[in-house]
Amino acid sequence: ETGVTQTPRHLVMGMTNKKSLKCEQHLGHNAMYWYKQSAKKPLELMFVYNFKEQTENNSVPSRFSPECPNSSHLFLHLHTLQPEDSALYLCASSRGQNTGANVLTFGAGSRLTVL
Amino acid sequence: AQSVTQLGSHVSVSEGALVLLRCNYSSSVPPYLFWYVQYPNQGLQLLLKYTTGATLVKGINGFEAEFKKSETSFHLTKPSAHMSDAAEYFCAVSQIEGAQKLVFGQGTRLTINP
Numbered sequence: 001e002t003g004v005t006q007t008p009r010h011l012v013m014g015m016t017n018k019k020s021l022k023c024e025q026h027l028g029h030n031a032m033y034w035y036k037q038s039a040k041k042p043l044e045l046m047f048v049y050n051f052k053e054q055t056e057n058n059s060v061p062s063r064f065s066p067e068c069p070n071s072s073h074l075f076l077h078l079h080t081l082q083p084e085d086s087a088l089y090l091c092a093s094s095r096g097q098n099t100g101a102n103v104l105t106f107g108a109g110s111r112l113t114v115l
Numbered sequence: 116a117q118s119v120t121q122l123g124s125h126v127s128v129s130e131g132a133l134v135l136l137r138c139n140y141s142s143s144v145p146p147y148l149f150w151y152v153q154y155p156n157q158g159l160q161l162l163l164k165y166t167t168g169a170t171l172v173k174g175i176n177g178f179e180a181e182f183k184k185s186e187t188s189f190h191l192t193k194p195s196a197h198m199s200d201a202a203e204y205f206c207a208v209s210q211i212e213g214a215q216k217l218v219f220g221q222g223t224r225l226t227i228n229p
Contacts, residue, residue: 004158006158031215033215040124040221041221042119042218042219042220042221042222043159043205043219045216045217045218048215048216050215055215056215056216090158090159092158092159094215097214097215100166100214101147101149101164101166101209101214102147102209102214102215102217103149103161103164104151104159104161104217105160105161106151106158106159106160107158108156108157108158109157109158
């Protein structure tokens, strides 16, 4: 148990479906992140939230819609995805901005397959 | 812009042998440097980090890394590999300004041969 819990661990969806990924952290952190991990590519930062406000959107297509209702919960809403969106989606948390070297604590990831 | 290059997508060593995973970075300002490890079906976890001060950094599980500014490198080593070290290792860099924008390398898969 790393303190960051992601559900579901595996998700298969069609291109017309709508689904959501959930992330919860129990570490008292103030920042939360979504990363995309694809085979043979570096981890790609998608979104950053600080104190539930979005502070970074790394040019992510609008078919990915994040939501951060509070500092402990983060969602990634998915709709009209493409097969190339199949990947491992990692959630992470950290103490937040202006706290020096930002050490991330990662969840185990949600493996998404888009058919 | 920052970037990270990990030389070798796959490294294989014998149990008990030296582990050396290479990482070079580019950064226009003094960087923060990290090594993370990912075991199968798990997220990434921090092995060690360099911020300021001593350039030789010790981490968990017997790993260490040395920051060499002149070579823009932060190679990861372990004197004696153990079977449990088999995993994927990621080098990452960030800066004081924008410390939350962590840039990762492509990863190196470490295999340990009995």
